[in-house]
Amino acid sequence: MTAGSKGAVQSWGSAFASARGSGGPPKPWRRRLAGPEGFSLKTFVFSVILLMGAIIGLQIARERQTNSIEPDERLLYVRSGPLLEKVSLSYDAVMADVYWIRTLQHYGGTRLSKKTDKRYDLLYPLLDITTSLDPKFAIAYRFGAIFLAEGYPDGPGRPDQAIELLKKGMRAQPQKWQYLHDAGFIYYWWLEDFRSAAEWFDRASRVPGSPWWLKPLTATTMAQGGDRASSRLLWQQMLEAADNDWLRQNATLRLAQLIALDHLDQLSALVARYKSSTGHLPSSWEILVGARLLSQAPIDPAGVPYHLDPATGAVELAEKSPLHPLPAHLRRH
Amino acid sequence: MRVVREIALHVFKESVRDRVPYTLVFFAVLLMATSYLLGQLTAGQEVKIIKDLGLAATSLIGLFIAIFIGIGLVSKEVERRSIYNLLSKPVSRRQVVLGKYLGLVLTLLVNISVMVAALYGVLAYFWFVSDPSVKAGWETPALDPALMVASGLIFVELALITALALVFSTFSSPLLSAALTFGLFIVGHFNADLKRFDQIVASRPVAYLARALYYLLPNLTLFDVKAEVVHGYHVPATAVVSAVGYAAAYIAVLVATSVFIFERRDFK
Known part of the structure; x- marks a missing residue:
């Protein structure tokens, strides 16, 4: 053993001794926790915290470096x-x-x-x-x-x-x-x-x-499958029969989509009416509000404003709306 | 009978002193608390999952108690040489076996009762905090009394497994006893396949042997009504009574076998 390492051992020894020596005779529970060599509770807790910190630090460092070796989430060992x-x-x-x-x-x-x-x-x-x-x-x-x-x-x-x-x-x-x-x-x-x-x-x-x-x-x-009225009936029954919050929310969303589809038809009709009376397309909803065709800029059932394309006059649901995308088969063009 | 009761109480106190049941009960309570956290991830299936997890934990922890304490009931006394001290008293070997068995059954009863009470506690909390609309979606009420049927049959199954461990404990080492008891627990859940063995083997003697084993080995599937209870299916009283009767007869055979072996064992 070198002089340096001896010194280190001595300093660890004195550290343990000082941790042991203070505060008179150890309490019974402390005595039980102390090892045969008198490894003090304070030193033990300190060492564990230090080592756990090192373990967690190493883990984080490893994850930052080696993202590529993450296990494949699409793995299913037993399929039967x-x-x-x-x-x-x-x-x-x-x-x-x-x-x-x-x-x-x-x-x-x-x-x-x-x-x-x-x-x-x-x-x-x-x-x-x-x-x-x-x-x-x-x-x-x-x-x-x-x-x-x-x-x-x-x-x-x-x-x-x-x-x-x-x-x-x-x-x-x-x-x-x-x-x-x-x-x-x-x-x-x-x-x-x-x-x-x-x-x-x-x-x-x-x-x-x-x-x-x-x-x-x-x-x-059987009679009118595929139209909005029968779809509305279907979702309304789904909503009423739902015995679970998730099913209820899903049915509510679909009913809101059906309302949005009706809105789109009505707004498209208004745009067409404006065009037939003025000869050009409205550039924004404010123009239609000014023409007293609308009382305010229209919003979908989720509270998001509808999108009006000034170039074509097409009225669409905003992409950021929670109702997007709308069921294509129920659109009227 | 008084002697048997004294031995049984001694076994119960010893198991409490061993602290193993405490640790396991703590684990069960912890597991049920975890089930609450899991419930948050399950799209409205909290109550089902808590019941599944609670009953499975009760069964699994009870199994560990039954096997790991059961295998030491007799063999530990022999290893410690305390059996000489015990048998020097006015106590018959039959009373020792019976008392030890009943003591462990009492330990199981107390442990299972605590676990079931904890399960009902977690479910009562859910019942209390859930909206009426959420409650309407539950397959069965949170505080369904039928859970008592499932946990009662878990107890009966564990009493049978304890009797198995006791038999092995009378003539074998703890390690081998644990392996054999656990092996029979697994076989007990598979033995319905033995009945249908004739459908997969051509040899008739093998099929007959499999059929005989089916009837001889313990059929532990009789006691498993956890899924039925959790889904709100009716468990017929006849099924419960016949399962309890089956277990009682099987336990009687196993305890009698333990007594038979233990009475003939030479400890010199």
């Missing part, structure tokens, strides 16, 4: 639901919850990410595993179908997988009319196949305990 159900023993329901949380994180994280190539590759496998682990997990089928059907980039745009998931739910719980109704909704809203939608609504209406309004919904969908 039945296998996971077996190995979970009697803890399959809690495992289903874990996979459900993972599903929400995958969907929400991808949807909100700023990436241009959003990939929802794991959404269906995660939902399949969740519902295999807990076949009665109704929300996983219902939300899962909504997530899967949602058009890209807000979702994977896979109504086929959504229907598949709902059919799995129907096999597990044939008494749940909601799955049949949701399948009809996907045919209506995303696939625009109103005949199939009406068939699913009809099947839902035949399930014992299903609500009365499924029958008129079936008739309306």
